Amino acid sequence: MRVLAAMSGGVDSAVAAARMADAGHDVTGIHLALARNPQSYRKGARGCCTLEDSRDARRAADVIGIPFYVWDLAERFHADVVDDFLAEYAAGRTPNPCLRCNEKIKFAAVLDRALALGFDAVATGHYARVLEAANGRRELHRSVDRTKDQSYVLGVLTAGQLAHALFPLGGTMKRAVRAEAAERGLAVASKPDSHDICFIADGDTAGFLKGRLEPSPGHVVDESGAVLGRHDASYAFTVGQRRGLHISTPAPDGRPRYVLDIEPVTGTVTVGPVESLDVWSMVGVHPRWCEAEPSGEFSCEVQIRAHGEPLPARACVEGGQLRVDLDEPARGVAPGQAAVIYERTRVIGSATIDAVARQTSPAATPTVP
């Protein structure tokens, strides 16, 4: 098989590429240049878009003994991922750009180009497994290393994309991958993991947004609508946030208050007590299915953050939207996040949370604006 190995310059994608080559595949390594103005050196352990990372990927390819190229996807990445990220925050939502990148860049722009150029599959260093079911269907599953599992950010892949996706590390523990990298003589064996958002190198999301979004001042109100304070930028708030709420008067009962809702047009940020964060159900838009679209109501688990716990739930698809009713309430559910639907370790699909309901009563059934 002709395999295109996407190599970030980190240890995982390097070992993934090496394993593909060992398996006898005809492997070509590529590094995606995603930053418009790449910095020369990594600063801290974030990001993966510096010239140093590109060099690390190239050196890994040398050691593995595969051809290596750099693909410039900076414009596309900016349009599909960074601009989308900004637009989502401006709209009061909390996006996950990694899912967006997998959906639009790694398993769309890169995969399409790879297939057109004669490759059969794209391999990455994601911790997830693609298993073949008895009927020959390819299923996406969590990795065996649950602490490193990245199936959440792959929940946007369709069956068509999964058919050409290879995740050689899904059956291995991270520490074993590092040991294997050292054994293979890969210099990135002890390179720190990248985390957070690759295009926000210093990890300061609020600062990144501040430099790029218009100010959106507004009121901070309680659940009754009483004004408690003012703020400069609604995008600086996240549902579930407790600190920095710009409130001068304490709550009557003295208990901490949390962001419950962000209304981007008026800039109104609603705060309330912790139990008001409880979400019982949600509606997701833009559903993507890793397999055939499910029909009727079904039991499942839903995960709403990259490293969140799976929550038991019932789900159904209605009119192109995914409705999820949780068995127990969950906190910190924000519009814009991805709800990824699992059956045990298997990923069924995902949707972008658009509306949430905080009570179980039918009257509170969320509606899509």
Add this chain to the structure above:
Amino acid sequence: MKPTSTATGERRVTYLDHAATTPMRPQAVEAMTAQLTKLGNASSLHGSGREARRVVEEARETIGAAVGASPSEVIFTGGGTESNNLAIKGLYWARNAGGDRPRILSSSVEHHAVLDPLLWLSSHESAQVELIDVDPLGRIDIDALRASIQSDPGSVALVSVMWANNEVGTVQPIAELVEAAHRHGIPVHTDAVQAVGSLPFDFATGGVDALSFTGHKLGGPLGVGVLLTRRELELVPVLHGGGQERDIRSGTIDTPSIAGLATAVELAVKHQPEFVELVGSLRDDLVRRVRSEVPDVLYNGDPSSDLARRLPNNAHFSFPGCEGDSLLMLLDAKGIECSTGSACSAGVPQASHVLLAMGATEATARGSLRFSFGHTSVQADVEAVTEAIGPAVERARAAGLSAVV
């Protein structure tokens, strides 16, 4: 992806990137390696030093004789980039010492080794850089250059225009622009990195005041180059140190590389007519056959095979609907090595400023490939491209349509 193998399993590489670097001639390797084990710093006063110095001075004479310069006009440098930096900055600093000659005239299709020193001088000092436009074939607008000079001749520090373009092979009208500049006493520098060995050439009669070339483009070693400068030309050094090379270029003299370079220059100049015959006919054949395999291909630069108009070893194409780097990758997998143009340090291909200056669209510029022949090229190289180019373009086109950025 492995290069195609012959029946005997031997790796057959079709190397068509001689404009990037070309193999060293065996005689140059011999001359260079003979010096590697010799003792002596060419600036030392003892016997070993004198021996080394003798090798360097003989090399200087050999090169001078080959290119029509006097030995004292040959300054050894670390390569083309350094030669260009020295000529441009050195001349600018010398001529604009009083602040009255801040203008530098150049072209919009220069190599980065010229463009970037110019931009540096304009952003860090008070240089006023004017990049004269080129026509769709990449040839400088000589009337625009004349007009620019005449607008205020006394304020021009220098004119720097390449002899032949590294991407599309267009040869510039050096004699005409020398005439235009010299009429006003303005010195002319030319980046002749692609020209020496490919084009008939003589420093004494060519008229330019400073000329850059480098070893590895003509069968000599990497990391050594020459700046030819007229004896009377004053240059402010870029590198300061021990005062080697007439105090213009300090740094311990690289005797082995210089020995290899001299042999390569001598051979390149001596065999220039045969070289033109060899690479010219291969190039013309390649152009015919690529056009026949890919009928809508664009042949960039001057379509003439006249040495006064185009380098004999250069073929530069745009393949509509393709990304150049897709094509490069597909051909590389077949063992065919060519170039998309200048790569930046991350290895990301960018739309060529040369093609954009010639009026190409961004998409056309990105869909370009340069094939450049050299002294080791053979007919089989043309056959390999002929066989591979059609399917590669078809594939790259499909990929281009699915993922044009």
